[in-house]
Amino acid sequence: MSVRQLINDPDDFVAEALQGLQQAHPALLRANPDPAYVVRADEGAARPKVALVSGGGSGHEPLHTGFVGEGMLDAAVPGAVFASPTAFQIRAAIGAADRGRGVLLVVKNYTGDVLNFSIAAELAREDGIEVETVLVDDDLATSSSDEGGPGRRGTAAVVAVEKICGAAAERGASLSDLALLGKRVVDSARTMALALQACTHPGQSQPSFELPADEVEFGVGIHGEHGVGRRPFGPARDLVAELTRPITAELGLGDGDRVIAIVNGLGSTHALELSVAHRELTAFLGGLGVGVARSLVGPYVTALDMRGFSVTLLRAEDDFVDLWDAPVRTPALTW
Amino acid sequence: MSVRQLINDPDDFVAEALQGLQQAHPALLRANPDPAYVVRADEGAARPKVALVSGGGSGHEPLHTGFVGEGMLDAAVPGAVFASPTAFQIRAAIGAADRGRGVLLVVKNYTGDVLNFSIAAELAREDGIEVETVLVDDDLATSSSDEGGPGRRGTAAVVAVEKICGAAAERGASLSDLALLGKRVVDSARTMALALQACTHPGQSQPSFELPADEVEFGVGIHGEHGVGRRPFGPARDLVAELTRPITAELGLGDGDRVIAIVNGLGSTHALELSVAHRELTAFLGGLGVGVARSLVGPYVTALDMRGFSVTLLRAEDDFVDLWDAPVRTPALTW
Numbered sequence: 001m002s003v004r005q006l007i008n009d010p011d012d013f014v015a016e017a018l019q020g021l022q023q024a025h026p027a028l029l030r031a032n033p034d035p036a037y038v039v040r041a042d043e044g045a046a047r048p049k050v051a052l053v054s055g056g057g058s059g060h061e062p063l064h065t066g067f068v069g070e071g072m073l074d075a076a077v078p079g080a081v082f083a084s085p086t087a088f089q090i091r092a093a094i095g096a097a098d099r100g101r102g103v104l105l106v107v108k109n110y111t112g113d114v115l116n117f118s119i120a121a122e123l124a125r126e127d128g129i130e131v132e133t134v135l136v137d138d139d140l141a142t143s144s145s146d147e148g149g150p151g152r153r154g155t156a157a158v159v160a161v162e163k164i165c166g167a168a169a170e171r172g173a174s175l176s177d178l179a180l181l182g183k184r185v186v187d188s189a190r191t192m193a194l195a196l197q198a199c200t201h202p203g204q205s206q207p208s209f210e211l212p213a214d215e216v217e218f219g220v221g222i223h224g225e226h227g228v229g230r231r232p233f234g235p236a237r238d239l240v241a242e243l244t245r246p247i248t249a250e251l252g253l254g255d256g257d258r259v260i261a262i263v264n265g266l267g268s269t270h271a272l273e274l275s276v277a278h279r280e281l282t283a284f285l286g287g288l289g290v291g292v293a294r295s296l297v298g299p300y301v302t303a304l305d306m307r308g309f310s311v312t313l314l315r316a317e318d319d320f321v322d323l324w325d326a327p328v329r330t331p332a333l334t335w
Numbered sequence: 336m337s338v339r340q341l342i343n344d345p346d347d348f349v350a351e352a353l354q355g356l357q358q359a360h361p362a363l364l365r366a367n368p369d370p371a372y373v374v375r376a377d378e379g380a381a382r383p384k385v386a387l388v389s390g391g392g393s394g395h396e397p398l399h400t401g402f403v404g405e406g407m408l409d410a411a412v413p414g415a416v417f418a419s420p421t422a423f424q425i426r427a428a429i430g431a432a433d434r435g436r437g438v439l440l441v442v443k444n445y446t447g448d449v450l451n452f453s454i455a456a457e458l459a460r461e462d463g464i465e466v467e468t469v470l471v472d473d474d475l476a477t478s479s480s481d482e483g484g485p486g487r488r489g490t491a492a493v494v495a496v497e498k499i500c501g502a503a504a505e506r507g508a509s510l511s512d513l514a515l516l517g518k519r520v521v522d523s524a525r526t527m528a529l530a531l532q533a534c535t536h537p538g539q540s541q542p543s544f545e546l547p548a549d550e551v552e553f554g555v556g557i558h559g560e561h562g563v564g565r566r567p568f569g570p571a572r573d574l575v576a577e578l579t580r581p582i583t584a585e586l587g588l589g590d591g592d593r594v595i596a597i598v599n600g601l602g603s604t605h606a607l608e609l610s611v612a613h614r615e616l617t618a619f620l621g622g623l624g625v626g627v628a629r630s631l632v633g634p635y636v637t638a639l640d641m642r643g644f645s646v647t648l649l650r651a652e653d654d655f656v657d658l659w660d661a662p663v664r665t666p667a668l669t670w
Contacts, residue, residue: 003532005531006643020611058607061607196340233339263359271352271396278355278358329670334670
């Protein structure tokens with residue numbers, strides 16, 4: 001069984017998709033072709049406030065381009081599939097998003113992204129734009145005691161950072177307050193993912209790795225890489241429990257605690273499956289006395305067509321929940 | 336490469352997913368376990384107006400349960416995967432949704448659905464509830480001159496019917512006006528779908544049919560059945576053109592016409608691929624002088640994990656666009 005994509009030339013894939021995104025949401029955003037970035041184009045797009053800019057490799061859509069709009073991002077910078085955008089792209093997006101109140105960069109912890117966002121921030125500062133960065137490193141599977149290592153990867157908690165900081169920015173929070181808020185969200189959130197089937201790169205016909213029928217890839221990332229180990233395939237309730245247990249331990253969650261939960265589809269996981277996973281997550285947490293204050297269930301941070309899911313838990317601090325509930329209007333998240 | 340799902344027991348799949356859906360959206364809807372249906376639970380849920388009820392086999396999520404909420408459905412009735420709900424379920428959902436102003440049933444044209452919704456309508460009428468039905472039959476691949484045949488299948492145009500009639504119902508339209516409006520939407524819309532890979536039934540490990548690497552299944556439905564023929568696999572622009580050409584011909588679309596376009600993912604089609612498809616659709620229509628007034632791009636009417644997409648075009652009558660733009664607040668569609 002070979003895999004095919006709905007694609008023209010793989011080299012044009014991201015650029016063409018950006019055009020299609022803009023054509024589908026002309027009232028919300030504008031896609032700049034070169035350097036490639038997406039910027040808000042709704043009626044509130046010029047109102048003075050701190051601007052939020054994020055980005056990273058493509059293939060994780062709707063992240064980040066689908067989160068451009070009121071209450072979330074002011075600009076998103078897509079690289080090639082699974083590759084960091086350039087510092088030049090990011091600098092251009094900062095310029096397009098800036099409204100004179102400073103720019104908050106939301107960066108997932110990958111070497112290329114960290115480097116290029118940092119260069120872009122420096123270039124913007126030289127031009128007189130205030131810039132702060134929130135580094136998102138929620139992937140518990142990549143925790144390590146290695147002092148000089150790259151640290152934990154950034155995955156689905158980035159959605160919570162963008163939503164919560166985006167809402168605070170709309171309410172007039174300062175750049176320094178937003179940087180602190182983002183750091184608090186990151187420190188309060190952890191994620192674990194598992195794959196039932198690896199993803200296939202655009203133009204390829206076979207997944208990036210093969211899984212035996214009786215095993216799942218545990219602690220997988222969002223770039224088609226191997227996870228930290230294989231575990232037996234089993235019913236959803238066992239897989240969800242196995243994925244969630246280390247998160248609750250790491251966050252020290254227990255009786256009476258409340259969380260914001262993200263059950264994230266990695267690409268080809270059906271809505272029914274994600275609903276079942278959410279049921280099992282609610283049951284597992286309930287067994288610990290942990291309540292679910294808010295949930296987000298769907299494909300928000302994908303790894304191309306990977307079959308699998310991730311669980312992100314964020315401690316439901318009162319201000320987090322209040323900002324989570326604030327209005328948002330983007331292609332992929334609206335309430 | 337065998338397929339696995341995130342599932343407990345296949346027999347419990349739909350019931351467990353309904354629980355998970357309610358737990359994720361407690362402010363929007365309530366899932367009744369037995370008989371199974373989903374009903375609005377938001378603040379406006381009791382306001383007098385005509386109620387909209389739809390349903391059908393499961394496996395097409397977010398359709399229909401994800402469209403329960405303000406501006407769309409008042410209740411949705413899920414059957415087992417790819418199987419009609421029972422008349423008893425539908426009758427119960429009608430009762431839960433009814434607010435004394437009558438109930439509009441939105442029914443996709445499949446033999447089981449038509450029969451069971453019709454029995455339920457009769458039962459409700461016997462109990463004094465006014466009921467009208469809109470039959471959705473947009474799938475151009477199943478057009479036939481066979482007078483006694485089942486007629487065209489109902490597919491993604493049902494989203495437009497639910498959105499447009501749902502908005503009109505919120506504005507106070509009468510039951511008979513809604514039935515006429517729904518009929519006009521159906522008459523103005525046609526759909527064609529194509530599969531790059533068949534879907535896999537819950538608990539099974541292999542897709543419902545195999546496709547050779549150089550062919551796609553053309554005119555496919557949303558139940559894992561074969562399409563009307565095989566066509567060569569090719570670039571997205573060719574596949575989109577081939578799918579769209581018969582629709583524009585059937586609707587008589589030409590220079591100066593405008594449409595509402597739905598580019599619908601059938602399950603495992605990535606957001607980037609759907610964006611590329613939307614770009615190619617816009618270009619193809621532009622070549623005919625047809626403008627895209629509004630677009631909806633995403634997985635809205637799925638066929639489990641089928642890889643592929645459908646194109647639905649609806650003539651953009653002024654009242655359709657106005658009602659399309661009206662507020663909607665459901666798990667899967669909000670603006």
